Amino acid sequence: MREPAIDRLIGWFETSARDLPWRAPDRTGWGVLVSEIMLQQTPVARVLPIWQEWLERWPAPSALAAASQGEVLRAWGKLGYPRRALRLHAAAGVIAAEHGDVVPSDVDTLLALPGIGAYTARAVAAFAYGRRAPVVDTNVRRVVARAVHGAGDAGPPSTTRDLADVEAFLPADEPRAAKLSAALMELGALVCTARTPRCAVCPVHDDCAWQHAGRPEYTGPAKAVQKFAGTDRQVRGLLLDVLRGTEGPVEKARLDLVWSQSGQRDRCLDSLLVDGLVEQTSDGLFALPGEH
DNA sequence: TACGCGTGGCC
């Protein structure tokens, strides 16, 4: 990506970026981290109200760490992938105990925390602390595939290659690099979208390799769209929903109502126990962890 | 590298 295009993209971001609370001037590393975990595979609109509740209720990592896992899972609500909530809870405990209750700014330190991978570590370093780090999510992969490589969409992900792709044009200046990282994501979210990209309003239209190539269709391997209906994921979600909606421990008969196939039902309940999302009480009832 | 992991809105 050429320097003028980077300039225009940053300029566009400064005038057109969404006014999200985790981007406010008074944001904290903790607020940014919570947002990044919640936003993994979950749309902004659904994250917003839950993020507000969490930051009011648990304004620092130590506050979240002091809550029970069950409380955390209830507060997570229906954001999906509730294992993220347990990992964030665990990460908060490590941050409170080993990092002075301050979210680390160093990528490698962040990577060592549970639930924080290649994307989230760099997103926190860049967005909370202004560090220079290639922040590559699905939006950035798509923008780079089009604007830089002239392809219709990104191929299968490869962390090493994806990071190198962005590193290659990331400005040396730290705050500018951080701003560009945010701008690339925002462009992918608002303009260079998966379906129906809004090329007419794109700030890098004139520099886009995909435009110059005549906007060819994506030709790579078909992306596997995962099923949901009838899968263990659906059944686990139904089981957890019963426990979230109930005050105390429940009998297994209550859980049996959510799915007719007993084999799949029991397998899913077992897997929830293994994952630590459900616990069994001494008298054989089932509950969210730490709530009995 | 491929897969499993929740949930809901959109066209």
Added chain:
DNA sequence: TGGCCAAGCGT
């Protein structure tokens, strides 16, 4: 209607 999509991670 139902496939597609949404700021990934861990194994």
